[in-house]
Amino acid sequence: MEPAAARVCAALAAGPRRIEALGGNDGPCLDRTLDVMRSRALIAEAEGGRLKLHQSLSFDGSGLQRIVPTRYLVTYTPVTDSTNRLAQSRSVPEPPLRRLVVAREQTGGRGRFDRSWESPAGGIWATVVDGRSRSPTAAWTDQLAMSLAVTDVAADIGVDALVKWPNDVVDPDGGKLAGVLAEATLAGGSVEHLCCGVGLNADIDPTSLPSGATSLRAHTGSIAPVALVARLLERYEAWQADPSATRDAWMDRSATLGRPVVVLQDEGRLTGTATDLGPDGELVVETDTGTTTVSPSAVRRLRHR
Ligand code: BT5
Numbered sequence: 001m002e003p004a005a006a007r008v009c010a011a012l013a014a015g016p017r018r019i020e021a022l023g024g025n026d027g028p029c030l031d032r033t034l035d036v037m038r039s040r041a042l043i044a045e046a047e048g049g050r051l052k053l054h055q056s057l058s059f060d061g062s063g064l065q066r067i068v069p070t071r072y073l074v075t076y077t078p079v080t081d082s083t084n085r086l087a088q089s090r091s092v093p094e095p096p097l098r099r100l101v102v103a104r105e106q107t108g109g110r111g112r113f114d115r116s117w118e119s120p121a122g123g124i125w126a127t128v129v130d131g132r133s134r135s136p137t138a139a140w141t142d143q144l145a146m147s148l149a150v151t152d153v154a155a156d157i158g159v160d161a162l163v164k165w166p167n168d169v170v171d172p173d174g175g176k177l178a179g180v181l182a183e184a185t186l187a188g189g190s191v192e193h194l195c196c197g198v199g200l201n202a203d204i205d206p207t208s209l210p211s212g213a214t215s216l217r218a219h220t221g222s223i224a225p226v227a228l229v230a231r232l233l234e235r236y237e238a239w240q241a242d243p244s245a246t247r248d249a250w251m252d253r254s255a256t257l258g259r260p261v262v263v264l265q266d267e268g269r270l271t272g273t274a275t276d277l278g279p280d281g282e283l284v285v286e287t288d289t290g291t292t293t294v295s296p297s298a299v300r301r302l303r304h305r
Pocket residue numbers: 081082083084085106108109110111112113115116117118119124125126127167168176177178179180181197198199200201209210212213214
């Protein structure tokens with residue numbers, strides 16, 4: 001699916017909308033995009049001159065195959081323990097092919113430090129496997145790229161989202177909408193391939209999530225998660241292609257920079273103000289005794305004060 005179609009699809013995830021509300025000033029281009037989407041049974045006319053997602057667009061392997069670019073090999077399963085684990089058990093496609101692993105539910109979803117990640121139906125539990133070799137710094141930037149892609153998708157359906165260091169996406173009240181778990185396979189100091197997992201609380205009642213979590217549905221009402229997937233991939237790739245823009249955008253959309261923070265590490269806690277992001281993803285913190293940098297791999301929890 002081309003980028004404009006992915007954006008339209010995402011914009012319709014939360015329900016029918018008028019064409020004028022789909023954004024973009026690209027009148028004739030948008031018309032062409034909509035015609036193609038109609039012909040592929042991705043969208044249909046709704047009452048009141050609005051557009052809606054076509055009812056045949058299902059959240060399963062065939063629905064995903066219809067919307068994601070053909071360079072993605074799709075592995076869909078209704079239930080698995082962890083899409084990251086499943087992705088790691090499969091072969092790594094030769095670039096530019098990528099693998100997309102999606103589950104409707106995870107029974108053993110995992111976060112950093114093997115923490116558990118609640119993954120009921122209604123979320124987007126997905127892992128992108130990308131076999132390009134890159135530096136550890138670039139792999140870190142790719143993790144930022146996925147967080148930014150989530151904020152883009154949220155914006156498409158009218159939800160303001162910010163990134164929280166090191167790997168969260170939060171709403172303006174600090175509720176956790178999504179987490180990213182990028183797992184790299186290393187060879188000789190460089191990353192051989194990256195499995196970038198994302199858990200996005202999409203169409204989930206937040207009362208069924210751990211405290212501190214929220215969902216897109218809490219902001220928009222019921223939504224169709226499948227409609228967000230192509231846009232998520234498109235934005236992820238766009239940010240990956242421009243690491244310096246990714247860093248800048250991450251800093252612009254950061255809920256953490258400029259804030260007083262408490263950083264919990266194995267060696268104890270650090271209190272100060274977050275002031276910058278280092279080249280390898282370190283958080284720069286000004287404390288009463290000077291400036292310290294904290295590596296993302298060392299931080300257990302970060303609290304905004
Ligand atoms: C993360 O870990 O935030 C990364 C989560 C990545 C999940 C995706 S789903 C697809 C792929 N397959 C996997 O197995 N994992 C990835 P971390 O920063 O460690 O946060 C974990 C903490 O978030 C938990 O200890 C809970 O406090 C909280 N939590 C658990 N489930 C949550 C949820 N659904 N929404 C928000 N917070 C949650």
